[in-house]
Amino acid sequence: MKKPVKLRSQEWFGGKDKMGFVHRSWLRNQGYPNDYFEGKPVIGICNTWSELTPCNGHFREVAEIVKRGVLEAGGVPFEFPVMSLGETIMKPTSMLFRNLASMDVEESIRANPLDGIVLLTGCDKTTPSLIMGACSVDLPTLVVPGGPMLNGKFRGGEIGSGSFNWQIKAKQDTGEFSDADLQEAEIGAARSAGHCNTMGTASTMATMAEVLGLTLAGASSIPAVDARKKVMAQLSGRRIVEMVREDMKLSQILTREAFENAIKVNAAVGGSTNFIIHLQAIAGRIGVQLELDDFDKLGSQIPLLLNLMPSGKYLMEDYYYAGGLGVVIKELGDLLHQNILTINGKTFAENYAKAVCYNHEVIRTRANPLNPAAGIAVLKGNLCENGAVIKPSAATPALMKHRGPAVVFSSMEDYHARIDLPDLNIDKNSVIVLQGVGPKGYPGMPEVGNVDLPKKLVLQGVTDMVRISDGRMSGTAYGTVVLHVSPESSVGGTLALVQDGDEIELDVERRLLHLHVSDEELAKRRAAWKEPDPLAERGYVKLYIDHVEQAHLGADMDVLVGKSGSVVERDLH
Known part of the structure; x- marks a missing residue:
């Protein structure tokens, strides 16, 4: 017979001494009965609800439904708030605060009498930040994705x-x-309630959570307002109590094989390039070695099966009705590790064996993909010594091999001031280069890589141009956009040395991004380059700038990588 799991919460509630009295007595002002403190699994419901995060605006109700499931399974639910990152509202960019939110999650879990965790996630950064923080504590944890909005409607x-x-x-x-x-x-x-209804970053992150094995099977694509989302939340509340009793921790789920599956499925669904930076950060927290090149090696030849915006035609609601993620996983078959463990205690193969596709126009087969090889391409060259990325499924095929003169903008402010000037020396063959938008330089690495084209070229019918930056791009966006250039310009990467008129060559097939300037000339420019003045002198932003890693490492902070935690759990009383 398996030995009962020692509950962490009993270190707070199980004592018959003064501190046991203190820990229990104050909670009793909420009206909790004796059995709440007598050895039941205590479940923390980590809620990112906020009226400033519209994608997560329905999470109050979701939390109550999860609580119902926890109580049914014999657990004790305690809901707690953490910093909520509203992608559509926050300035200068929510990415600046992803690592801060992860710290909030980690320390909130570590400091409180919790045995298992339910993460309520939705808007872009809420998913990776919560998973990152939870990884650093490594308790039994599952994710409840908030779900996408219904399809947008406009004039028929x-x-x-x-x-x-x-x-x-x-x-x-x-x-x-x-x-x-x-x-x-x-x-x-x-x-309707919910996050973006395209395969943008929010839907990509929900997909990532399910493919990593952190949600109940089928949870990621259910629309937020569908009653089946409520069922999934209630069942998740039940399951987390069972996970505590089984002592099933995140580190048992998040194996190297799980990360490899995530990379391949992201390619098959046409997921966001932001997936790269978040998956690497999660891997760093749980202790799995994951390199930028892995995304190309594992994912670049995977067929695009999902006909969904921005890479295709349809929306998340259509995807769910067509069969959802289970169909994609089943269709990929032997391309994935099908025997990995997921939070429901079953393998991939068991979870998705009965998946059925109801619309092959929305979810294609491997024999008839939307694109035969559409995963993320990782570029190398003298312009990106540590790498850069491009999403071929969102790019213009004719521009995937291109050489043209650079038109350089030193910052977003410079771009906005000059991009629509009638006398700007730019044409459809030019390469737009945007500097100063990397992790340290902005700071926070904003989603500005797919900058709008000049008005005068739009009026000529130009719909796409090669654009290069050390920033990111929204998962909802498209275009021939090179992103995540590393090292970034603000730390002296070669991107900082590009000047107007320099010839830049992009060759995605060869995985090449090359600046046609001699090494001697680059050395002269580098000697003359001056590091920008510090952008902050105090507070979190200074901490972030001082410790954030470059894009090719996931843009986490160096002091957060790993699972050791900031303070050993101890009772000082």
Whole structure:
């Protein structure tokens, strides 16, 4: 017979001394009965609800449903808040605060009498930040994704929240949209609770959580307002209590094989490039070795099976009705590690063996993919010694091999000031280079890599150009955009040395990003380069700038990598 698991919470509640009295007595002002403190698994429900995070605005109700499941399984639920990262609201960029939120999660879990954790995630950074923080403590943990919005509706057609945003400036420049048109689209684009309804970063992160084995099977693609989402939340509450009794920790689930599966499935669904930076950070926290090159080696030849914006036509609601993620996993078959463990105690093969596709236009087969090889491509060259990335499924095929003169913007402010000037020396063959938007330089590595094209070229009918930066791109976006250039310009990477007119060569097939400037000239420029002044003198932002790692390492902070924790658990009383 298996020995009962020693509950961590009993270190707080099990004592018959003064501190046991203290820990129990104050909680009793909430009206809890005796049996809440007598050896039941205590479950922390980590909630990122906030009225400033619209994607997570329904999480109060979700938390109550999870509690119901916890109570049914004989556990004790305690809901607690952590910093919520609203992608659409926060300035300068929510990415600046991902690591801070992960610290909040880690220390909130570590400091409290919790045996198991349920993470309520939705908006882009809430998923990786919560998983990162939980990894650093390594308790039994599962994820409840908030779910995507219903399809956007506009004048008899459908629009994707996020992907439609990147069309707005061009439609304004050409006069296609009036203010009234925009307002009508604005109202119809986000018409229910939930996160973006495209395969943007939020849906990519939910997919990642399920593929890593951290959700109940099928949880990631259910729309937020579908009643089946509530069922999944209640069942998750039941399951976390069982996980505590089984002592099933994150480190048992998050193996190297699980990360490899995640890379391959991300390619098959056309997931966000942000996936790279977040998956690496999670791997770093749990202690799995994951290199930038792994994303190319493992994922670049995987067929794109999902016909979903921004790489395809449909939206998340259609994806769920077509069968959801289980169909993709089943279709990939032997390309994945099918025997890995997931949080429900079953393997991939067991979880998805009965998945059925109801619409092969939305979810393609391996024999008839949307794109035969569409995963992330990792570029190398003198312009990105440590690597850069591009998403071929979102790019223009004709620009995947291109050479043109650089038009350089030293910052986002410089870009906004000059991009629409009539006398700007730029044409469709130019390469837009944006500096100063990397992890340290902005700071926070904003989603600006897919900058809008100059108005004068839009009016000429130009729809895409090669754009290169040390920043990121929204998962809802598209275009021939080279991202995550490392080292970034603000630490003296070669990107900082590019000047107007320099010839830049992009050759995705050869995985090449090359600046056609001699080594001697680059040495002269580097000698003359001056490091930018510090962007912060105090507080979290200074801590972030001093400790954030480069993009090719996941942009976590060096003091957070690993699982050791900041303080050993001890009672000082």
